[in-house]
Amino acid sequence: MNIGFWRKWHRWIGFPAALFLCWAATTGILVAFTEFFGEDEALRERTRDLVSPVTLASPTTALSEPIARAFREAARRFPSAPVDKVLIQLKGDQPTVTIYTGRPTGGEDRKLVFDARNGAPLADESYADKPLLYRLHSGEAFGDGGLVVAMFWGLSLIVLTLTGLIIYFLMRRPNLTGIRKIFW
Numbered sequence: 797m798n799i800g801f802w803r804k805w806h807r808w809i810g811f812p813a814a815l816f817l818c819w820a821a822t823t824g825i826l827v828a829f830t831e832f833f834g835e836d837e838a839l840r841e842r843t844r845d846l847v848s849p850v851t852l853a854s855p856t857t858a859l860s861e862p863i864a865r866a867f868r869e870a871a872r873r874f875p876s877a878p879v880d881k882v883l884i885q886l887k888g889d890q891p892t893v894t895i896y897t898g899r900p901t902g903g904e905d906r907k908l909v910f911d912a913r914n915g916a917p918l919a920d921e922s923y924a925d926k927p928l929l930y931r932l933h934s935g936e937a938f939g940d941g942g943l944v945v946a947m948f949w950g951l952s953l954i955v956l957t958l959t960g961l962i963i964y965f966l967m968r969r970p971n972l973t974g975i976r977k978i979f980w
């Protein structure tokens with residue numbers, strides 16, 4: 797197994813994998829950009845140093861009343877919608893209760909945001925459990941086949957790293973010194 801063997805495998809795996817790795821890198825950059833500059837991150841930054849007014853010693857009504865108000869308002873608007881999950885944001889200028897509803901036949905439907913203090917509706921938007929960009933990045937948007945391809949492009953990155961290191965160590969010159977010993 798000389799250097800030619802390793803270079804051949806590195807090239808034949810690297811060429812088709814480059815297309816998928818470019819896809820993963822591009823969507824990964826978009827996911828990171830969305831996370832970094834997104835609304836959720838802005839809220840985390842604004843509330844990071846705040847202390848929640850609700851503690852573990854607070855009466856249970858501190859949690860149950862905001863949820864009950866939000867549920868009453870949600871039931872008034874969507875009487876028979878199934879509830880997928882509930883999220884409470886207690887600290888900050890505007891504490892919220894977010895109710896995620898599903899469709900009666902299954903699947904995600906609505907994201908309803910209410911003011912935790914008075915139950916007033918703040919937002920009503922459609923939602924999917926995972927945004928399209930995340931599903932594109934993971935390959936999940938293309939079904940099970942997309943997930944399998946994503947696993948292969950991840951594996952190909954490992955193989956390319958290993959074959960690249962083998963090629964590097966086979967090609968390096970042992971008589972160099974200093975930084976040239978590593979970067980020749």
